[in-house]
Amino acid sequence: xxxxxxxxxxxxxxxxxxxxxxxxxxxxxxxxxxxxxxxxxxxxxxxxxxxxxxxxxxxxxxxxxxxxxxxxxxxxxxxxxxxxxxxxxxxxxxxxxxxxxxxxxxxxxxxxxxxxxxxxxxxxxxxxxxxxxxxxxxxxxxxxxxxxxxxxxxxxxxxxxxxxxxxxxxxxxxxxxxxxxxxxxxxxxxxxxxxxxxxxxxxxxxxxxxxxxxxxxxxxxxxxxxxxxxxxxxxxxxxxxxxxxxxxxxxxxxxxxxxxxxxxxxxxxxxxxxxxxxxxxxxxxxxxxxxxxxxxxxxxxxxxxxxxxxxxxxxxxxxxxxxxxxxxxxxxxxxxxxxxxxxxxxxxxxxxxxxxxxxxxxxxxxxxxxxxxxxxxxxxxxxxxxxxxxxxxxxxxxxxxxxxxxxxxxxxxxxxxx
Numbered sequence: 032x033x034x035x036x037x038x039x040x041x042x043x044x045x046x047x048x049x050x051x052x053x054x055x056x057x058x059x060x061x062x063x064x065x066x067x068x069x070x071x072x073x074x075x076x077x078x079x080x081x082x083x084x085x086x087x088x089x090x091x092x093x094x095x096x097x098x099x100x101x102x103x104x105x106x107x108x109x110x111x112x113x114x115x116x117x118x119x120x121x122x123x124x125x126x127x128x129x130x131x132x133x134x135x136x137x138x139x140x141x142x143x144x145x146x147x148x149x150x151x152x153x154x155x156x157x158x159x160x161x162x163x164x165x166x167x168x169x170x171x172x173x174x175x176x177x178x179x180x181x182x183x184x185x186x187x188x189x190x191x192x193x194x195x196x197x198x199x200x201x202x203x204x205x206x207x208x209x210x211x212x213x214x215x216x217x218x219x220x221x222x223x224x225x226x227x228x229x230x231x232x233x234x235x236x237x238x239x240x241x242x243x244x245x246x247x248x249x250x251x252x253x254x255x256x257x258x259x260x261x262x263x264x265x266x267x268x269x270x271x272x273x274x275x276x277x278x279x280x281x282x283x284x285x286x287x288x289x290x291x292x293x294x295x296x297x298x299x300x301x302x303x304x305x306x307x308x309x310x311x312x313x314x315x316x317x318x319x320x321x322x323x324x325x326x327x328x329x330x331x332x333x334x335x336x337x338x339x340x341x342x343x344x345x346x347x348x349x350x351x352x353x354x355x356x357x358x359x360x361x362x363x364x365x366x367x368x369x370x371x372x373x374x375x376x377x378x379x380x381x382x383x384x385x386x387x388x389x390x391x392x393x394x395x396x397x398x399x400x401x402x403x404x405x406x407x408x409x410x411x412x413x414x415x416x417x418x419x420x421x422x423x424x425x426x427x428x429x430x431x432x433x434x435x436x437x438x439x440x441x442x443x444x445x446x447x448x449x
Contacts (some may be wrong), residue, residue: 037235041090041132044173047219052180054409059084062281064091064101066110068173078123085127085211087153088172093133095142104248105242105278106241112146119152125325128185129208130175131158132168132253137202153186155205161195168193182212229288229313230276231340236404237274239397239427241266243387247275247368250385251282256366257358257381261374262389264295265430268370271389272339276368284363285334286402288313291341303353311339324357331362343378351377392427395419401429405436413439424448 042060049058061072077083092099126215129147131137137144137158143228144158156173171192177187178188186207193201250256260268280287290309292301307323314336317325329334338361343351355377358367369378379386393399399415399422406413413436421439438447 039437041172042223044169045088045176048173048176048180049219049221053178053221054180056180057220057222062224063105063278065103065105066100066114066118067103069100069115070317073119073122073126073164075121075123083123086129087126087132087133088130089136089170090132091174093136093143093159094129095135095138096132098133098136098143102243103252106245110218112141112143115143116146116152119147122152125151126153127155127211129153129156130172131156132163132172132212134159134162137204144202144204153205155203155207155209157189157203159199159203160194160201161199163198167196167198170304171201179211182210213345223378224281226280226283226337227314228288230280230287230289231273233273233277235403236430237270237403237406238401239393240271240274243271243389244275244278246385246387247271248279251275251337251366254364254366255383256359257361257378257384258366258368259375259378259384259386259390260370261372261386264372266389267393268338268389268430269341272341272370274369276337276339280337281425282416283335283337283365285336286314287337287339289339289341292343292345294342295345297345299345300344300347301350303346303350303357306354307357311399322354327447328360328362331365333362335364336362337365338367338384340367340369343369343375344373351375354378355381375428393427393429394427395422396430398422398425398427398432402436406434406439409436411436413440417444420448 046058049056054317061068070078073083089098097109098115100108100110102108110340129144131144136142137156137160139145141159144156147153148156157405174195175188176193177183178191184207186203189201189203247258250258260272261359262268276287288310290306292306293299304323307327310327311318311323314330316330340354343354358369358378359379361367374386374388378384393401399418402418402421417439421432421435425435435447438444441447
């Protein structure tokens with residue numbers, strides 16, 4: 032299993048550089064990160080629509096014979112150099128610059144960087160001949176684009192950005208004189224490919240749950256579907272739903288809307304109408320108060336939409352029945368994820384329901400990585416051996432891992448773990 036990378040931070044750094052440039056530059060994600068999406072983003076149609084990129088930037092894992100992408104279900108796809116060349120066989124014109132910010136992406140003649148330049152698919156390519164530390168890769172990318180948007184030639188920009196990498200010399204292939212200096216009119220545009228709606232941001236750290244993410248993706252790929260997530264408190268239902276929603280939002284051009292009922296500590300019953308109002312507001316729907324559910328159903332009929340309903344255990348049976356009736360009439364290309372602590376049989380009995388119960392932690396290996404990354408973000412010294420002890424003692428329960436890591440400086444930590 033490849034180690035998680037801080038791709039969010041790299042995107043943030045790139046967006047900041049582009050924003051500071053005050054140049055008419057579009058920074059856009061390729062979603063989902065698959066070979067087919069890459070092929071479409073670099074197609075003749077993209078060229079005709081003036082959407083063909085000058086720079087293709089890859090952030091992620093790589094190896095000396097290819098790049099780690101995803102398939103349609105979000106599973107790791109080890110895309111070989113030849114597969115990538117085949118996907119880009121019909122390029123309408125060479126890409127000016129390809130930046131491969133991954134380990135061994137320019138290790139030798141069979142690596143992606145060299146192959147793209149040698150085949151004429153790229154005028155220039157930048158890559159790493161050896162493994163690169165994630166923080167250094169992020170700093171390298173930020174410095175490189177800051178230099179390029181200031182108008183310096185590629186060779187000089189790479190030379191200055193190399194200072195961020197301490198383990199090896201970043202490799203530059205192709206046209207070193209390449210410049211991006213003639214910008215006229217317009218302002219920077221950062222296109223995060225976020226769908227309409229109010230989908231909350233991704234959890235800061237997310238580890239494990241690979242089989243569940245694949246199961247959810249398979250269900251969302253064939254709507255209509257209602258995924259019913261249940262499980263004990265703090266097991267990670269909401270985190271899993273949000274991660275799955277971000278990974279699959281591209282399937283729902285109508286948007287992703289999130290609504291939640293009262294939390295247990297609020298000690299008040301939830302209402303179906305409150306949930307419907309939250310969803311409608313997220314999708315910018317206006318309607319008479321007693322016709323909100325009808326407006327939502329009409330919207331999901333017209334365009335593929337994903338709805339997320341959290342804390343449904345707060346609804347009394349009559350209110351839960353209203354939600355069930357609403358979901359029963361969901362649009363044919365739309366889907367929903369509904370979350371509750373105990374299983375909700377009325378929802379699981381829906382024609383398109385996919386019950387999914389979370390009663391176990393995130394797994395030992397994922398819990399070890401989670402503990403180490405948590406400690407790193409909080410500045411808490413934590414050894415690999417102690418992280419393994421924490422993962423074992425908590426059985427991989429994410430909330431318990433958080434609580435124990437927070438106590439990692441205690442002298443009686445061994446007794447606490449016991």
